Amino acid sequence: MPPRVSKREYRGSACHRCHKQKVKCNKEKPCRNCSLTNSLCTYAFRDRKITVPESYLKHLEGGLARPEVPHGAVPRHISFEAADAAGQRSTQDAVPNLARQRFDVVVENSTAEQFVSKLKQIRDAKSSFCAHGTQSESLSGARTEESQLPPTPFAQYEYFELTFDTTPATCTFKLPPYPYVVHLLEQFSIYLGHDWHWFRPHTFHKKVHNTYKVAGSEESKDRVWLCKLLVVLALAESFDKDRQPEITIDLHGREEQSSADFGSSKSLRPPGLEFFEQALRILTLPYENACIDHVEILNMITQYSNQLNRQKTAYMYAGISARLCNTLQLHQVASSRDCSPVEREHRKRLWWSTYCLDRMTSTQTGLPPSFQVEQTDLGYPSDAEIPLNDANEFTDVEFLTARVQLTMIEENNLKSVPLIGRDDARDIETIVRPKLRRLHTWKEGLPSHMASELRNDARDNTDSQGAKRALANLHLRYNQCLILLLRPLLLRQVGCIFSKEESSVPQDDLKELNNICLKSARTNVQIMINMRSSDLITRLGFMENMHVFASLMIMCLAMSINAWRPGSFDEAQNDVNIYEAGKDILSYMMQCGSLAAKGHRNMLKEVEDLGIAIASEAGLAVDAGNHWDIDAWMTQLFENENTLGFPEA
Structure with missing residues (x-):
């Protein structure tokens, strides 16, 4: 029997893990449940009453307060946490929720640049408070509200450039005729365009037109854009039923192919592979100066790698895409405060799509993901701020939102299923x-x-047709979670x-679950x-x-x-x-x-x-x-x- 908790050590609430799992906590440090599973046991700190000068609150209202998630950004129609409380909790408690689940990124907050930035904030706060309160009040106030200040962006620093950064290798490639490109883009829209947010469709089609129809256009010289176009064409051609290699089967069930064994160096190449290899040849990833286009490209490379059954490759590209999202700070609301509503929504949907792809590839390979949903303060995708004339830049928001929330449920399930012990009941x-x-x-x-x-x-x-396929994929995933x-x-x-x-x-309980x-x-x-x-x-x-x-x-x-x-x-x-x-x-x-x-x-x-x-x-x-x-x-x-x-x- 574990030792009794002394009055000094008693904690008034359960640890974070027991609270999340909805199980009884004995409130030790560590508690019994965390000890049995060898998990980190942490408790919430008690709130402290700290006097804050009124002038400091006004200073926050003037622009230093962290912006909140816009009203309606988190949909009400899905809250998988509400089910555990049998309807006692509001559906507005669905994750992510900025007020409850703000995630402090340890790595970012431990950099020297971030520490110096905090020193400057304290210095500026002291100067502002001197006329209204004592120095001790100012410093304590600055310390109290430190976590509510906007995140400090990555500091600008000098680094040695590589030849790779500025003079990528020269290569030549051929683009298909324009009518065939139009056909492939229709295939992409039907078979893949509604599942995730890959890019802004209207802008993408406009760039395709400029590439083919405008002589000397900027698009025809942009390596990043041409790489993205080639990856889209590769994916689209892999869906084309007229461009498929074949494997024949004899009466004994052995796989054969008339010209060569499928998968060997002499076999028929999978559709889209020529476009895909051209894209990889011109792809350069300037990690020190990457942009959102690189995230889009990496997500689609991940998808095509899965088409080739290259699962480890897909996992690696999804991980790189996730890291680029972090460097671009797509997971933070404050990072897009100066963007247009369309660009803000684009960044949000792209982050959620990357999160889902990262989870998918990590699950299918059994390897750790790069993303955790707790790291973001973004709301779910929303059409609320998108102007009507820009609505064609996005597909149905409800499909993406539902897929995101189902991915979070699946993530939670997969974490808990290994905890099942020998007491089945x-x-x-x-x-x-x-x-x-x-x-x-x-x-x-x-x-x-x-x-x-x-x-x-x-x-x-x-x-x-694209909506039908996306709907089918959504229910396939739901049943797969079950x-x-x-x-x-x-x-x-x-x-x-x-x-x-x-x-x-x-037996009655077992049969019920069996039938589900x-x-x-x-x-x-x-x-x-x-x-x-x-x-x-x-x-x-x-x-x-x-x-x-x-x-x-x-x-x-x-x-x-x-x-x-x-x-x-x-x-x-x-x-x-x-x-x-x-x-x-x-x-x-x-x-x-x-x-x-x-x-x-x-x-x-x-x-x-x-x-x-x-x-x-x-x-x-x-x-x-x-x-x-x-x-x-x-x-x-x-x-x-x-x-x-x-x-x-």
């Missing part, structure tokens, strides 16, 4: 169900036109089958079927591959567990047909040249073999006789897919 009540409520609250708060997934209806114009949250429980059940143990979770997981997987496969019939599936799409594989894996294991213990899942009559249609999508994408689909197809075969072992007593006996370490195999399957080249979410 307790973990379900304290960890799983609160997170299910968060996801449910998020979906319930979606606008009416986003409440349901893609339907298999007639084709429409480019914008409508799968990732509940998948460890499925792993437990498989482990119990092979160890001949019984789960401590009541199976329904999410079934829905995702159906969405993918609808996307294919609407010709909205990207044949090299990394995310589509990951979603369909994760869903097929759940359906396969569910049917196998049901064969071993009937009634564990409520299967639908057409589950087998849906499963086969999903496998057909995976094979189709593999035939179109997707290396990710090829890997997932092989992995699915292993899961099916395991399913046979679960459903067949003879299979269990054979496997046990061969000393098959099923626990190690399943752990590798669920937790280390990325080391085998099979990405997670």
Whole structure:
């Protein structure tokens, strides 16, 4: 039993971690929960009453106070924290909230330049206060309000220039004909333009026109712009169904290609690769003097690297983009105070898109992210300040906002899932169900036109097609979050089958959660079927591959567990047909040249073999006789897919 806390050491509130997890804290230093998980245990400091001269408050009102997030910047319709309090907290508590969650960046505040800046602020404050109060009052007041002063920008300093900075290597490249570029930009808008904020579309199209139609234009000489254009063309061409390499399959299931093995140096090149390699050749990253255009380029390079199944490359480029966002201070409201409303919103949406891409690549590789959401004081994307004549610079704000908030929920879930211990029943009540409520609250708060997934209806114009695909991707991601949250429980059940143990979770509760997981997987496969019939599936799409594989894996294991213990899942009559249609999508994408689909197809075969072992007593006996370490195999399957080249979410 831990020692009792003395009266001197007693703290009136829970530590930060216990408060965030909504668990009871014994208020020691460190507390019991933090000790068990080897986590940092911190407490809030008690407020101190400090007398501040009235003149200093007026001085703050004159311009030194930190600007607040504009009213309405944080949407009311999503607050995943509210679910844990069963509706007791207002939805305005959604993150990010400037008043509650201001994040002090330790690295920035520890620089010598920042320290000298603080000294100057104290000196200036002392001069201002001398006529109205004592020196001690002035200094204490300056110290008290120090954290409310605007952030100091990166100091200007001298550095040695490199030849690389000013005279980049000369190279030549060819741009495609203008009509083909227009076609590719339409493809980009449909298949990718509505998911994230990549750039300002109207400005981008204007620059394309100047590049082709205006002789000697500035755009035709701008390496950064030309690099961005080439990356966009690479991504757009990868979506073009007429420009796909093929992998054929013989009757024995072996992958073949008539001219060469796909993926070898002599194979057919993936569509867009020529544009992509040209972009990389002319790309220079002046880290000492980077601009927002470089962030845009790096984000799109990250996306195309995923199309090539180059997961570590995508992770690296996403990390560089995140670092550039930090140097440009896109995460701080104060950094864009002098920008136009359009530019402010552009910077905000670009930061949130970079945050999501950073989270996506870190999750799929199992490596730490570069961003933490707590570091920003930005509100969610908003159209409130955008003039009507500039509305074409942005896509639907509600899609991006919903994706951002879902990414934050997923981040929170992935941090907590590893905390699940051996007490299944307790973990379900304290960890799983609160997170299910968060996801449910998020979906319930979606606008009416986003409440349901893609339907298999007639084709429409480019914008409508792009919105349909973005909506499908949004619901694919939502169901994937449910799968990732509940998948460890499925792993437990498989482990119990092979160890001949019984789960401590009541069967009714277990069946309820099983059905949520199976329904999410079934829905995702159906969405993918609808996307294919609407010709909205990207044949090299990394995310589509990951979603369909994760869903097929759940359906396969569910049917196998049901064969071993009937009634564990409520299967639908057409589950087998849906499963086969999903496998057909995976094979189709593999035939179109997707290396990710090829890997997932092989992995699915292993899961099916395991399913046979679960459903067949003879299979269990054979496997046990061969000393098959099923626990190690399943752990590798669920937790280390990325080391085998099979990405997670």
